[in-house]
Amino acid sequence: MSHVSGRHFLQIPGPSPVPDRVLRAMSAQVIDHRGPEFAELGLKALSAVKTIFKTEQHVVIYPASGTGAWEAALANVLQEGDRVLMYETGHFATLWKKMAEKLGVDAEFIGGDWRSGADANQIEQRLRGDAQHQIKAVCVVHNETSTGSVSPIADVRRAMDAAGHPALLMVDTISGLGSIDFRFDEWGVDVAVSGSQKGLMLPPGISFNAVGHKALEMSRTGGMRRSYWDWQDMVDINAKGYFPYTPATNMLYGLVDAVDMMLEEGLDTIFARHQRHAAATRAAVRAWDLEVLCNHQGHESGVLTAVLMPAGQSADHLRAEALKHYNISLGSGLSKVADKVFRIGHLGDINDLTLIGALAGVELALEKAGVAHSKGGVGVAMQHLADNVAPGIAA
Known part of the structure; x- marks a missing residue:
């Protein structure tokens, strides 16, 4: 060529594109992921990403793409046969629905024309019609990458509260996080999914679940059979800065520097x-x-x-x-x-x-x-x- x-x-x-500063941070020599130096890095990375989600709750970091974090979000709180309500905002909302169905979840779609975000009023109307509370979660894509449309997540939470429905609010903010405003705690999100390669300015390779108290409690006794994706295994050892299996060490170096850059701006x-x-x-x-x-x-x-x-x-x-x-x-x-x-x-x-x-x-x-x-x-x-x-x- x-x-x-x-x-x-x-x-x-x-x-x-990955900033040169982040590339340099990632070029550090690999360290022992069971040693004290790594514990310091792990705690920094876990704390840093919380600031971007705007949460005081747990954020789990997986060495995986956003697709893996999708599956983790579903597997930790849903069981086969559970019903979820999703909104068709585009290609990625459709893929998340297909994944849910492959896992045995009954995924109901509110149809959309791929030219806007989710309609909170339609979500509220559907939830009001669910008197038996069969719907266990509402799943919405924050920024639909296939169409360039944003869903008003705060409005969706208000609609759920207005309907008096106990379903979890689960949000895909894979392409939204770090580029457009996202407020996990303030907006009452229960589970959020994101990835490294968009607004965080990192290469692909790590992904995230931000996990609220309600969702974490549900995962302790519910969800699907799982191992790699289990939140509890992560949360327990994350408290000391470590991970239950080999982490993407150099991606964590990059994450810390990327968040530093973002907070400086x-x-x-x-x-x-x-x-x-x-x-x-x-x-x-x-x-x-x-x-x-x-x-x-x-x-x-x-x-x-x-x-x-x-x-x-x-x-x-x-x-x-x-x-x-x-x-x-x-x-x-x-x-x-x-x-x-x-x-x-x-x-x-x-x-x-x-x-x-x-x-x-x-x-x-x-x-x-x-x-x-x-x-x-x-x-x-x-x-x-x-x-x-x-x-x-x-x-």
Whole structure:
């Protein structure tokens, strides 16, 4: 292969680019995961990730992808035959439902059009109809990575409380955590699932369950037969900074440094940065006379923007041309929107120049691929950023 000059623009909605500082932290020599030095690292990592979940409760760290943490969340509190209520926000909500069904759980879907987050009112109505409390959990995807839509988790909790229903609230915030606001304790979430490779700016490899008191108590006597995923085995030994099996040591070094970086910038500043970049991206898309997939105002994601292609045009062809000619990777459309949508990731360690470079790559690729569009989207995005100056940047 020939050398391609310049940096590759990784603009998929995760994995996100890993900052050099985090890469350096992960390059440390492996240490004894049963020794005192590791206990210090383990306690730091467990404490650090709690600050990002905004919780004082337990967070379990698995050497696994987010899919593993999905299974852990279900297996610790549900039994075969239990009913759960899920909301169809997109591809990943659908995959979580399929996993639940494979585990023997009766997963009921509230249908969605893949263009918005979950509707809390529909969830409340369904729970009010469950007088016998057969529904054991409500499972919602916080940021649906396939569609660029966000579900209002605080509204879902209020809907559950208004219905007077005792079901657990289980949330997938794999792509939301660290990029858009998430408040485990304040929002009354019982179980949350996340992963390392999105807003936390790490490579894939570790995943998380934040576990509330109610869910932890249920897991002590209930749930499915399990071993590797058992919360109790983790919680008991985590108290001393250790893990019941070999942990991803160097990922934990990276996690500690990544959280340090995030706290130095400030979580509210990070969330505002993501929303600002998302709004600039949507402005560019509309200036190109293309359509943003999420069409519910207030549900648009700060993590990514999914863009609908004009009828008869191939999103995969556009993505291939973008990579070939401009060294930029864009996210693909998944399942129902395969080849109909491309996704622009704007999460993690990026700034205004990164975003404008990425949008320039998209505009160039639209021209190269012969996609019908209006020119000037990059200029519109630049003006949006100039008109909406980020805190700490002189106007």
